[in-house]
Amino acid sequence: GINAEYGGTVGFTCPTCRSRYCEIPVECRVCGLTLVCAPHLARSYHHLFPLHLFTEVPVGQEGCEGCGAPVEQTGYRCDRCTKVFCYTCDLFIHDMLHHCPGCEITGS
8 A cells, every 4th residue: 555654755565565665566576466556457457357249139229228329220239238239339338448337237
């Protein structure tokens, strides 16, 4: 965690062995734990667990669960929550969000 001990300087403390570091990310020289800040971890987390691909399905005049626009011919269905999204929302979900909003709402 961040601490402001020792003369007011800001540093980082390894939660395992209490070694202090000035900058992160770094691998602790004492215990080997990789120290990273929470925002950096959150930005890279989706690469460890990528979102499953949605199934391409033919649809009628259903509305997209993401933007509400009509999905006229082909939709993209999440197999976990069964919500259908348009092509644009499917791209946005996989490229930017990295999690299905339908699963977040339904708890799937």
